Amino acid sequence: MRLEAFVRASRNAGIKLTHQRLEIFREIAASSEHPDVDTVFRKVRGRIPTLALDTVYRTFAVLEREKVLARVSLFSDKARFDPNTEPHHHFVCTKCGLVRDFYSGQTEDFRIPESVKSWGAVDAVYIELRGICRACGGNL
Amino acid sequence: MRLEAFVRASRNAGIKLTHQRLEIFREIAASSEHPDVDTVFRKVRGRIPTLALDTVYRTFAVLEREKVLARVSLFSDKARFDPNTEPHHHFVCTKCGLVRDFYSGQTEDFRIPESVKSWGAVDAVYIELRGICRACGGNL
DNA sequence: ATAGCAGATAAGAATTATTCTTGACTGGGA
DNA sequence: TCCCAGTCAAGAATAATTCTTATCTGCTAT
Numbered sequence: 001m002r003l004e005a006f007v008r009a010s011r012n013a014g015i016k017l018t019h020q021r022l023e024i025f026r027e028i029a030a031s032s033e034h035p036d037v038d039t040v041f042r043k044v045r046g047r048i049p050t051l052a053l054d055t056v057y058r059t060f061a062v063l064e065r066e067k068v069l070a071r072v073s074l075f076s077d078k079a080r081f082d083p084n085t086e087p088h089h090h091f092v093c094t095k096c097g098l099v100r101d102f103y104s105g106q107t108e109d110f111r112i113p114e115s116v117k118s119w120g121a122v123d124a125v126y127i128e129l130r131g132i133c134r135a136c137g138g139n140l
Numbered sequence: 141m142r143l144e145a146f147v148r149a150s151r152n153a154g155i156k157l158t159h160q161r162l163e164i165f166r167e168i169a170a171s172s173e174h175p176d177v178d179t180v181f182r183k184v185r186g187r188i189p190t191l192a193l194d195t196v197y198r199t200f201a202v203l204e205r206e207k208v209l210a211r212v213s214l215f216s217d218k219a220r221f222d223p224n225t226e227p228h229h230h231f232v233c234t235k236c237g238l239v240r241d242f243y244s245g246q247t248e249d250f251r252i253p254e255s256v257k258s259w260g261a262v263d264a265v266y267i268e269l270r271g272i273c274r275a276c277g278g279n280l
Numbered sequence: 281a282t283a284g285c286a287g288a289t290a291a292g293a294a295t296t297a298t299t300c301t302t303g304a305c306t307g308g309g310a
Numbered sequence: 311t312c313c314c315a316g317t318c319a320a321g322a323a324t325a326a327t328t329c330t331t332a333t334c335t336g337c338t339a340t
Contacts, residue, residue: 002223016307016316029223034239036218037297052319057298060221072220072230072239073213077298078176078326080212081200083142083169090212091256094263099174099212102256109249112269116231116242120273123234127267129252133260156287156336177326192290197327217327218297282340289334300323310313 002029006068013066023047024059025068034072074130075099089126093133102129142169146208153206163187164199165208174212214270215239229266233273242269 006025010017023044028035035043041056063069074092084101091100107125116122146165150157163184168175175183181196203209214232224241231240247265256262 005225014316018307018317020318025223028221032241034220034222036220038218050319052321053297054299054320055318057219058317060219064221067225069221069223070225072222073215075213078178079197079200080174080176081168081204081209082174082212083165083209085145085207085210091259091262093260100256100259101172102253104253106250110246110267113242113244116240116269119231119240120233120271120276122231122269122271124270125267126270127250127265129256129262130264130266131260131262136260154287158288158336160289190290192292193326194291194328195289198288284337284339285335286337287334288336290332292330294329295327297326298324301321303319305316305318306314307316308313310311 006063009066009068015062015066020044020048020051020055021059021062024056025063028069074128087124089128091129091131091133093136094130095132095136098133098135146203149206149208155202155206160184160188160191160195161199161202164196165203168209214268227264229268231269231271231273233276234270235272235276238273238275 003026006029007017009015010021015021024040027040027044037056037060038053041051041053044056045051060069064071074094075097080099082101086103087107088101088103089107091102092098104127107127110125112122143166146169147157149155150161155161164180167180167184177196177200178193181191181193184196185191200209204211214234215237220239222241226243227247228241228243229247231242232238244267247267250265252262
């Protein structure tokens with residue numbers, strides 16, 4: 001169960017296990033929909049009426065640093081656009097945010113899992129290779 | 141050449157081909173680094189000093205709608221977090237934004253292109269299946 | 281070539297998401 | 311129980327994005 005991992009990670013990292021953090025974690029762990037910060041805030045506030053939105057942000061930041069959870073999508077803050085309209089993929093440096101295009105014929109071979117097929121129709125297979133670019137110390 | 145596609149698409153869509161739009165498109169088409177809106181704004185402003193930031197946003201919105209370019213990363217505006225720390229992938233509905241997790245053993249088989257290897261070290265293969273969920277009309 | 285107009289633009293205000301500041305508070309070790 | 315580093319709430323501050331309004335301009339029909 002995820003709650004245990006959370007408790008364990010908190011102790012390891014020397015992070016205080018507060019009521020707020022517990023409820024925030026409970027909320028996001030209970031959902032399979034990756035709710036945004038504000039949604040979590042409103043839900044948890046039902047249980048802790050004095051909760052501040054900033055506490056939700058800070059809690060997520062801490063849990064992300066401790067790898068208890070991960071941010072969905074690396075490119076978060078600023079909008080970026082891609083003039084390349086052919087189907088292609090990206091290599092992304094998780095350190096500096098560098099993005100480079102690459103192509104692969106292998107997407108044809110990808111077998112869509114049955115579970116996914118039952119959720120809807122798949123139009124595109126997008127692959128993101130995440131790593132560290134040379135400038136940041138990858139492949140030295 | 142991309143500029144032609146842009147000019148063609150503009151005419152097709154009945155969009156006016158203004159000086160500003162041309163320069164904004166030139167700027168992003170010239171770069172392979174998917175610069176953010178503000179970077180494009182500053183560069184183009186060197187050539188058109190009266191350019192407004194909002195024009196860059198509007199131009200990208202129009203070009204995105206006309207499919208002349210695409211937004212890098214679907215989840216743009218709000219931060220979302222994922223309590224699932226095992227390696228996994230996502231099915232994303234491009235209409236309503238629904239996100240569901242799925243697993244696949246096939247990432248092991250993915251051959252990293254040589255070009256990518258030369259850019260840096262790859263740590264993870266993330267796959268995003270994009271389509272339309274049932275609720276939005278997929279798989280009817 | 282020119283007029284007229286639908287659509288585009290600049291400028292700055294407004295909105296929305298996120299982070300910072302400050303002073304009060306608390307979990308948990310000594 | 312005391313202590314204090316770390317945490318919290320509240321609201322201000324920042325940053326990204328969008329909206330409003332008045333002015334202007336590309337383009338089609340003339």
